[in-house]
Amino acid sequence: MVPKKSKLWTxxxxxxxxxxLLAFLSFYLLMIVISGYAMSKFDSSPGEAGIATSIFVIGGLFMRLLIGKWMGQIGxxxxxxxxxxxxxxxTLLYFGVNSIILLVIVRFLHGMSFGIITTATGTIIASIIPMDRRxxxxxxxxxxxxxxxxxxxxLGIFITQNGSFNMIFVACTITSIISFLIMPFLSSLNEMELTAEQLEEMKEFKFDNFFETKVIPISMCCMIIYICYSSVVxxxxxxxxxxxxxxxxxxxxIVYGxxxxxxxxxxGRLFDSKGENSIMYPAILIFSIGITLFSQAHHGYTILLAGAVLGLGFGAIQSSTQxxxxxxxxxxxxxxxNSTYFAFTDIGMGxxxxxxxxxxxxxxxxxxxxVMxxxxxxxxLVYYLLHGKKVHWINEMSVHEHVVMD
Structure with missing residues (x-):
């Protein structure tokens, strides 16, 4: 008899x-146009416009380093x-920006909010997915x-071509409103209740309270992959x-997506049934082949083929490492x-x-x-040394810890 699968689509x-989706939609709506906005609105140099674009990621990274420590305490x-x-x-602050300096400040603050949301959603999703279908x-x-x-x-390009930059800010405001309106439909989560000892330990100012050390090895491997991926993007x-x-x-x-x-x-199903090594080794190799194809493109179909190969490799790496x-x-x-993992991917992309x-x-x-x-x-080799060769032992330990916690 085939065992019944745990319910996933709750x-x-x-x-x-x-x-x-809404958080990242707002991110990409602005990311694609903010440099053009800075140069046209404030006559900024390309360098200043680049700062206004990248400071968002820095704000997100800064907040990730803090929110992981706080999340267990506030829920x-x-x-x-x-x-x-x-x-x-x-998002509302964008409407009042009147200088490049203010724009950079608002972008940093907006990046902080993005870091909070995406770290929280990643943590919540990990806690509600059945372990056998993770x-x-x-x-x-x-x-x-x-x-x-x-x-x-x-959407960002379409709106700016047919409207104005303010319409982009309106669209981002709408995504925030929708995000807020659907939150009451979220159930009361069965969150992990920290013991008094754990709460006291989390208040201490030490490395382990800002980074999860067990995640650092796979995150370091992922950071290198993201550096390579960012070269394409x-x-x-x-x-x-x-x-x-x-x-x-x-x-x-489009092909990549x-x-x-x-x-x-x-x-995902192969990951659950066959284990991470069966995914990661071929995925890294495929990803490398995709960049090689991209580097040697002389025809349109080669570019599109490279997009498909990169999508297969990087998509598998991204979901599997998380x-x-x-x-x-x-x-x-x-x-x-989650904050540790995303911090390393942010560093790679940055x-x-x-x-x-x-x-x-x-x-x-x-x-x-x-070279990439x-x-x-x-x-x-990096994956093998940092994680792959220890998979069986790590999985046995993690299953034991999850059972004890449950």
Missing amino acids: KDFIIISIEN YKKTLYSGIIFSFIT GEGISYYGLSLILATAVGPF SFVAVYSQEINLISAASFFF AVVAITRPVI AISVNVTPQHRMGLA IGPLLVGLMIPFFGYRGMYM AIVAAVCL
Whole structure:
């Protein structure tokens, strides 16, 4: 007799996925246009406009380092509520910005609210997904990010072409209002009650109260992958212009998103049934091949093929590493685990463009992407050393800890 699967698609699962979608939709709506807004509105230099764009990620990273420590004390649901309210207030501040300095400040504050929301949603989703379907559940949940990645930039460009920058701020305000309105439908979560000893320990100013050490190894591997991925995201426009494949490149992320959406549920089920190593090793190799294809593109179909291969590889890595970080963490430190994991991915996305930007004058775009493909391939060894070779032992320990906590 086949054992009955635990229920995945609950009301709370859907609501948290929508909350995550709305947060990332607002992020991409602004990310795609904010540099143009800064230059046209305040006559800013490209460098100043770049700061206004990237400071958002820094604000999110700053808040992640704090919120993981606090979340266990104030509760997951209250944390998410505070992040949504904070996001609504900071979105309204955009309407009163009258200088580049104020814009940078508002972007930093908005990034802080984004860090609170996405850390909270990631922690809540990990706590409500049945353990036997964790890989599958996180894969489905991750589709909210993929949908935002596809829809956000498209809407941002469409609104600015047919309206004004203020309409972007209106759209972001609406997403915050919708986020707030659906929160009351979220059930009272069965949150982990911290003992007096655990609460007292979390108040101490020490490394373990800002980072979940068990998550750091897989997060470091993921950070390197994100550095490689950011090279594609950051320079796809100028690279495609240099090789005269702009038209094909405009469909790159559509193909990428479609492949991720189609394959993620399958990847999640394989993760649960076969284990992380069966996913991670081929996914890292596929990801490296995708960057190699991208570096050697001379025809439009090669660009699109590279998008499909990268979607298969990176999509599997992204969902699997998040599931791994949850699996190796005790229940009462789930907030810290998510804040640690996302902090490392933020660092990868943040420093990646800077690092590869320094390489381009020496190697050119094709050479730079080949270097990134090699770095991605080296992650096979990095993953093995940091996590892969210890999988059986780690999984046995984490299952024991979760059983004890439950």
